[in-house]
Amino acid sequence: MIDLTVNGRAERHDGDPAMPLLWYLRDSLGLTGAKYGCGVGLCGACTVHVEGEAVRACMTSVGDAAGKAVVTIEGLDPAGDHPLQKAWRQLSVPQCGFCQAGQIMQAAALVATNPAASPDEITEAMSGNICRCGCYQRIHAAVRQVVGGA
Incomplete structure (x- = not known):
């Protein structure tokens, strides 16, 4: 069981800790702002914040984000006013x-x-x-x- 915070909400992942964070965000949580581009962390389309640092969600596992705060474009400013x-x-x-x-x-x-x-x-x-x-x-x-x- 992996606990993390996504856009200020407590979330729990009970699947494979090696799952890319990108797939967890998109497929499990329905947060589709981060995109799949290259799959090897080179293009930046999947960039999210983990503990305030920009990371490539295609190369970061859910396990790497355990216990941490993740922010996606949907959580940067929910009203889109950042x-x-x-x-x-x-x-x-x-x-x-x-x-x-x-x-x-x-x-x-x-x-x-x-x-x-x-x-x-x-x-x-x-x-x-x-x-x-x-x-x-x-x-x-x-x-x-x-x-x-x-």
Whole structure:
């Protein structure tokens, strides 16, 4: 039995502790914001927070998250009003939208740990998240807007 907290709610997993956290979130809890992209932790579409750190849910097992707080895009701000979500809308960041939850979660971890991130720090922090549509300039601009560097 694995106990964890997901978006502020106590949850229990009684299955295989090696199950990827992504499948637990999507299939068991119905939280489909984190997406399956590459399956090897390289694209960032499945990014969630575990204890405030951005992690790839496809490479993190449920067992790795035992006793920890997990936050998905659905729990970042249930009303969708996190400053990054507002900036994303204001700057019309997404094109297809597939990677955007992972992009926002990666950016939210950066903003939480470095609220005055420089443009170079933003680029470095976001470099592991792939956008197939090439929306990198708008993503960068939205993060800069939130850290006050717009």
